[in-house]
Amino acid sequence: MFQYNQKVLFKHCDPAGIVFYPRYFEMLNDTVEEFFDSELGQSFSQIHQTASIPTVQMNATFSAPSRLGDKLVINLEVCRIGRSSADLDFKTYCEEQLRFSANSTLVYVDTNGKPNSWPDSLRRALQTRLQGED
Numbered sequence: 083m084f085q086y087n088q089k090v091l092f093k094h095c096d097p098a099g100i101v102f103y104p105r106y107f108e109m110l111n112d113t114v115e116e117f118f119d120s121e122l123g124q125s126f127s128q129i130h131q132t133a134s135i136p137t138v139q140m141n142a143t144f145s146a147p148s149r150l151g152d153k154l155v156i157n158l159e160v161c162r163i164g165r166s167s168a169d170l171d172f173k174t175y176c177e178e179q180l181r182f183s184a185n186s187t188l189v190y191v192d193t194n195g196k197p198n199s200w201p202d203s204l205r206r207a208l209q210t211r212l213q214g215e216d
């Protein structure tokens with residue numbers, strides 16, 4: 083499981099003082115970007131020279147509000163790897179409290195936006211992080 087630390091900053095909060103939900107989606111994307119870079123060894127700048135990895139579906143549940151200064155830990159797990167797609171699972175905690183959970187599907191596409199098989203190097207890297215494979 084990959085972990086990403088995110089302190090809740092002023093820019094994440096709405097006038098009610100809680101994290102506004104689009105900011106959570108940005109945090110998830112930051113988590114995915116860091117996962118590809120530091121865990122899979124392929125930065126987005128490298129990948130985006132020849133491909134892209136858009137999200138095609140996402141489900142989210144907001145269990146408890148987060149507030150300025152909270153120290154969030156976002157856990158990312160790879161749940162499934164398909165031909166061109168992969169399912170990710172996210173759980174965001176503050177200490178022991180679950181704040182936000184989500185699952186998403188990414189699809190590897192070529193420069194024309196057409197789905198393409200994962201390149202061998204990325205598939206192998208994803209495979210080693212597949213939930214239950216370690």
Ligand SMILES: CC(C)(COP(=O)(O)OP(=O)(O)OC[C@H]1O[C@@H](n2cnc3c(N)ncnc32)[C@H](O)[C@@H]1OP(=O)(O)O)[C@@H](O)C(=O)NCCC(=O)NCCSC(=O)c1cc(O)c2ccccc2c1O
Pocket residue numbers: 111114126134135136137138139163164165166167168187188189191195196197
């Ligand atoms: C991505 C598409 C071109 C796919 O087109 P289409 O669905 O017609 O293709 P296929 O039917 O061949 O399916 C390919 C593959 O995807 C799986 N799949 C498709 N739809 C779903 C779905 N709703 N749920 C689950 N899985 C789905 C399908 O099973 C196939 O899997 P295989 O493994 O068997 O190959 C087309 O859908 C498209 O262009 N969609 C729009 C995408 C988009 O604009 N998303 C909006 C946000 S973009 C975004 O958030 C984002 C952008 C980035 O550049 C990123 C870069 C890096 C990381 C994250 C990024 C990111 O999140």
